[in-house]
Amino acid sequence: MKGYACTSCGEHHEDLPFAYSAPAPAFWQDGLPDSVLEPERCVIEGQHFFLRGRLVLPVLDADDDFEWGVWVSVSKDNFFRAEELWDSPERVEEPPYFGWLATELPGYEPGSLNLKTHLHTRPPGERPVIEVESTGHPLAVEQRDGITLVRVQTVAEMLLHP
Template sequence: MVDQEFSCRRCGRRHEGLPFSYGAEAPAYWRDDLASDEGSVLEDETCVIQAQHYFVRARLVIPVLDAEDDFDWGVWVSLSRDSFRRTLDLWTTPGREQEPAYFGWLSTELPVYPVGTLNLKTEVHSGPVGTRPHVVLEPTDHPLAVEQRSGITMKRVQEIAELLLHPRG
């Protein structure tokens, strides 16, 4: 991961480290009161809500055109029950990256986009054992999908950091 200082245009200060990765702790649909629900569980890599909705944590990678490293959103994606079960069945199986992609819905709201990111159509690709799946968005004109296809610049990485460090209410 690349970390470098940057002068913040929102607060005027220098910040140590320009993060190239941000992540959500839970799917957007998770609520704290679900922790006491028998059919709900939030773990580091998986989540089930009321024994009806199934999620995996994944990476949505965006190329950074003027840097050596990619930008990485840590997101949650909903899967069908069958796809979720298959993902769990293959969790520790070498070669699981050969599995066909699963259809999923993006289940993380990324606040740096002018339109919502919830429920964008995705393909979820398994990676080698020990790595998170990665997400490929349906090729639409949504700004996140465009960035994933076309890449972003270091200026945009800094803009994302500024927006997340200093959100305006």
């Protein structure tokens, strides 16, 4: 799909984005002691551990999927296990890591923060895929059942015109 007519501002936008990403976990604050934010990993106050991943929603009437770039809180053991296997091809054989969604995605009621997830590791160089626990939450329903291009446009408009 090349561009769209925005229902919020009435203008034609050249591209319809199929991905959005959070730069940090929702709990991140600059200046906290024992805290580090890297592109794929985050530690807050030496006690809270986060990994970045892709929460993929199938788009029923398009060739591409829609992706939320999100952060997931994982246990200390799973964080260090993921770090130990970071460059290893064997990491794809890891069982999924349980986690809590640490990104508040716009447009979901109730909110998405702290939804139960499973983080599926991918080959080195690929971000993990995040699976939301299958519940009646709107995000879980969209991941399970898919969304339409109209929904992708609604998200674009919501983020472009907050």
